[in-house]
Amino acid sequence: MTSRTDAPEGFLSIRSLTKRYGDFVAVDNLDLEVPKGELVAFLGPSGCGKTTSLRMIAGLVPATSGRIVVGGGDLTEVATHRRDMGLVFQSYALFPHMSVARNVAFGLEMRKVDKGEIAKRVKEAIALVHLTGKEEHRPAQLSGGQQQRVALARALVIRPSILLLDEPLSNLDAKLRDEMRNEIRDIQKRLGITAIFVTHDQVEALTMCDKVVVMNQGRLEQLGTPVELYETPKTAFVASFVGRSNRLTAVARNGAAEFAGQRIAAPAGLEGPVQVMIRPHRLGLSPASPAAADPARQQVTGTVARAIFAGDILQYDVDVGGQIVSVELATRGGESVIEPGRPVTLSWRPQDIFIYGAAA
Amino acid sequence: MSAVAPAAAMPAPLPAAERSSGLPLVVLLLLPIALVNAFGFLAPVFNLLRMSFYESQATGAMVEVYTFATWASVLRDSFYAELILNSILVSLGITLMTLVCSYPIALYLHRSSGTWRTILLVLVISPLLTSAVVRTYGWVAILSENGLVNNALGAIGIAPLKLMFNKTGVVIGLTEILMPYMILALLAGFGRLDPRVEEAASTLGAPPWKVFRHIVVPLTMPGIALGSLLCFVLAVSSFITPKLLGGGRVFLLATEIYDQAIVTLNWPLAATLSILVLVIFGGALVLYTRALRAIM
Amino acid sequence: MDERPISPALKILACAMFIFLLAPLIVVVPISFSGDSYMMFPPSSWSTKWYPAIFADGKMVSAFWTSLLLAFVVTVLSLLIGLPAAYALVRLKPRGAEFLSSLFTAPLLLPTIVLGLAILIVFSGYGLLATFQGLVAAHLVVTLPYAIRVLSTALATLPIPVEEAAATLGASPLTVFRRVTLPMMRSGIVGTTALCFLVSFDEVVLSLFMTGPRISTLPVAMYHRVEQQADPLVAALSVLLVVLTLVVVLVVDRTSGLAKTFVK
Ligand SMILES: Nc1ncnc2c1ncn2[C@@H]1O[C@H](COP(=O)(O)OP(=O)(O)OP(=O)(O)O)[C@@H](O)[C@H]1O
Ligand SMILES: [Mg+2]
Numbered sequence: 001m002t003s004r005t006d007a008p009e010g011f012l013s014i015r016s017l018t019k020r021y022g023d024f025v026a027v028d029n030l031d032l033e034v035p036k037g038e039l040v041a042f043l044g045p046s047g048c049g050k051t052t053s054l055r056m057i058a059g060l061v062p063a064t065s066g067r068i069v070v071g072g073g074d075l076t077e078v079a080t081h082r083r084d085m086g087l088v089f090q091s092y093a094l095f096p097h098m099s100v101a102r103n104v105a106f107g108l109e110m111r112k113v114d115k116g117e118i119a120k121r122v123k124e125a126i127a128l129v130h131l132t133g134k135e136e137h138r139p140a141q142l143s144g145g146q147q148q149r150v151a152l153a154r155a156l157v158i159r160p161s162i163l164l165l166d167e168p169l170s171n172l173d174a175k176l177r178d179e180m181r182n183e184i185r186d187i188q189k190r191l192g193i194t195a196i197f198v199t200h201d202q203v204e205a206l207t208m209c210d211k212v213v214v215m216n217q218g219r220l221e222q223l224g225t226p227v228e229l230y231e232t233p234k235t236a237f238v239a240s241f242v243g244r245s246n247r248l249t250a251v252a253r254n255g256a257a258e259f260a261g262q263r264i265a266a267p268a269g270l271e272g273p274v275q276v277m278i279r280p281h282r283l284g285l286s287p288a289s290p291a292a293a294d295p296a297r298q299q300v301t302g303t304v305a306r307a308i309f310a311g312d313i314l315q316y317d318v319d320v321g322g323q324i325v326s327v328e329l330a331t332r333g334g335e336s337v338i339e340p341g342r343p344v345t346l347s348w349r350p351q352d353i354f355i356y357g358a359a360a
Numbered sequence: 361m362s363a364v365a366p367a368a369a370m371p372a373p374l375p376a377a378e379r380s381s382g383l384p385l386v387v388l389l390l391l392p393i394a395l396v397n398a399f400g401f402l403a404p405v406f407n408l409l410r411m412s413f414y415e416s417q418a419t420g421a422m423v424e425v426y427t428f429a430t431w432a433s434v435l436r437d438s439f440y441a442e443l444i445l446n447s448i449l450v451s452l453g454i455t456l457m458t459l460v461c462s463y464p465i466a467l468y469l470h471r472s473s474g475t476w477r478t479i480l481l482v483l484v485i486s487p488l489l490t491s492a493v494v495r496t497y498g499w500v501a502i503l504s505e506n507g508l509v510n511n512a513l514g515a516i517g518i519a520p521l522k523l524m525f526n527k528t529g530v531v532i533g534l535t536e537i538l539m540p541y542m543i544l545a546l547l548a549g550f551g552r553l554d555p556r557v558e559e560a561a562s563t564l565g566a567p568p569w570k571v572f573r574h575i576v577v578p579l580t581m582p583g584i585a586l587g588s589l590l591c592f593v594l595a596v597s598s599f600i601t602p603k604l605l606g607g608g609r610v611f612l613l614a615t616e617i618y619d620q621a622i623v624t625l626n627w628p629l630a631a632t633l634s635i636l637v638l639v640i641f642g643g644a645l646v647l648y649t650r651a652l653r654a655i656m
Numbered sequence: 657m658d659e660r661p662i663s664p665a666l667k668i669l670a671c672a673m674f675i676f677l678l679a680p681l682i683v684v685v686p687i688s689f690s691g692d693s694y695m696m697f698p699p700s701s702w703s704t705k706w707y708p709a710i711f712a713d714g715k716m717v718s719a720f721w722t723s724l725l726l727a728f729v730v731t732v733l734s735l736l737i738g739l740p741a742a743y744a745l746v747r748l749k750p751r752g753a754e755f756l757s758s759l760f761t762a763p764l765l766l767p768t769i770v771l772g773l774a775i776l777i778v779f780s781g782y783g784l785l786a787t788f789q790g791l792v793a794a795h796l797v798v799t800l801p802y803a804i805r806v807l808s809t810a811l812a813t814l815p816i817p818v819e820e821a822a823a824t825l826g827a828s829p830l831t832v833f834r835r836v837t838l839p840m841m842r843s844g845i846v847g848t849t850a851l852c853f854l855v856s857f858d859e860v861v862l863s864l865f866m867t868g869p870r871i872s873t874l875p876v877a878m879y880h881r882v883e884q885q886a887d888p889l890v891a892a893l894s895v896l897l898v899v900l901t902l903v904v905v906l907v908v909d910r911t912s913g914l915a916k917t918f919v920k
Contacts, residue, residue, distance in 0.1 A: 091817050158826065
């Protein structure tokens, strides 16, 4: 994995961006380089500062400190309307008193593009989001998904240097959300737009984006590709926020943590109580006392506390030395459910387990 | 005198550029209204306070010396004591009448719905948008010697009643004039009146009038209090109707202020009486807040 | 809606009270067609002579034009002064914005008889009595609080993201205001216009203090007329005014919903 310092200078470059509201730090020293044409997700729980970061990039909220540079030009002090960024609001924020076509044309009119050109580009943009025929409708006459697409067309038609999307799909139903996800990704790829996509939905972040920024309490926890985040989460927060993880406790001594009698290699420098994380579906489960243990796998024994059959998966909650470990097994049909109270052996590959310092 | 509009609930973010030049812009935008407020409201009101301590002379001229003479004469003279008491009593009577006449309309409006309700609401509001002079004129047509009521009475052989140029006329006219305010205030306060609560009382065996007495009236008390405050305050200060329907024979604070200001040109006296009106307002407001606390 | 059924007693009572409420407005209609030379109800004969009589009465006609011009000027000024002020108070939120709002709407709390006297005394010192400018200034004192109140509410309920969207699309603050804020405030502006116009056109107490033999407004002229001789001419004039009011009300109702403007 490349370290952050030798990342190439991005097209959008955010340097030590900070926002304070009184004593409260909404965004804390955010550093980020976004190469041209990439779609980057801001992922984090509610209130972690995603919207605030986006609004600072768009110039809607003044930054307390830090710089925002696009294509080498410093925009930190530039007013919103001169930043040339397309922002898609969570609430769409369409102009209620204008038709779809007028909404889309607005940005071009502000840029004093000539009439013929405006008509042409508006038509294209509306076709791009599959809204041809709805040009003269008012926003109130459109469905949520259609309004969403108008908002997208309105932001795209100005060919912004950067496209900012603030949870644009959160008001849509599941089916429409899937469609729009693909549509946004397609359009972004096709037009080669540099974009930031704010979401608190990890599936959205992992499936759509080139890179994901995981934020927590105003700070950047980890930046990486979806695979990096999932396979090598740098912090306990990332491990539990991206995908699901069992969060167990153990004690580390001399470079190894001991968990239910099994020694697990721990990162250097960790001593005392630590957190052990492992994803439920990366665990294997077999009836007690395996005769031939796979040497490539580590294992512990426990007792089944609960068995839940959920169709696609069979979930066991296993009591291992007083801690409950969830295990998910894909069902194949015909397996028998192990009764609660029965001893079982859990196993895993060493690379699937992560150890972090104890939570503060 | 309706409730002040709610302020914006959300802090309003602004583009950075605008915020940095915020102060001078704010001042610039607020300057015109501040000027109107200062010259048309603050200065005149302050001046009015001062004026009540000036000395007036028989010629109508004023002397800019500070004296309690006007105040002393107003507070000592039994004519003014009676005037004040009269104004308060008449206004209380009007308020009560307005409440009694408005309550059925408000309750009816509260319980109706759809287009019919809108039409009725427009009918309630329309008089509010019509000049008090026009409506008072209508009352002259109804109450005067040759008016609707007396001609109707005459037709069935009853001697004409004296309905105008006395307190009766003023009370009838002002009651009607103030009804829209009362109805709107009552409606605003009827929000707490849930039909299910009334139904619950009925199922528990309460006859309709007991439901009204024990459920409806207590629940609508805040609206009643607000409407009453509004009407009392408007009655004390109304002038056109008492003047036209009272025909100079009904003496109230408001008409006296006008006469002193325009006819007698005794401005210090008019100013003093004005301040008394404001004092009565203050008293009504205090009573209202007390009443509201007792109800809630 | 599952409303409680309305009892017959309430229906009858409400109906009677409605008649009482509307009686003075209804009664002027037949009187305006009276053939008598003085007011009497019911009239002993009918005619339409009182309508042309209004236009033959020089005092009334000039008072009408004064009132119309006055209401127009006052309305325009109320919008020009009220709109920036409401914007500053709601959007720029200077320190003490709430105090300023209360101060600017305070004239409404003062009875017009007191306000009229106070203004009379001060304006007499500036030589503004019985002048058009004086009337404009006095009316502004009472129309501006309405303007501020209605416009502030209209502004405060606008979704701010829509304005922000316009800014990200390249609109300067002034353009945002002109192309987005203003059009979205349309119903508030129509409401303010109607309210200021009617308040000014109907205003009589302040005007009574401010007018004289040289200049008079229609309500003042009517007031003096009723005071001296309550003849059917006033009824005819009243009918015309009620019609005018109805027209204004209908226009407002078309654009913003009258009921909404008055009952929250
Ligand atoms: N104007 C403000 N004044 C004070 N605090 C604010 C302001 N705006 C945002 N905050 C705080 O900053 C923090 C970050 O807010 P932000 O809107 O960026 O969260 P978010 O990550 O977008 O959350 P969500 O997923 O819920 O949209 C929150 O705790 C919020 O309360
Ligand atoms: Mg957000």
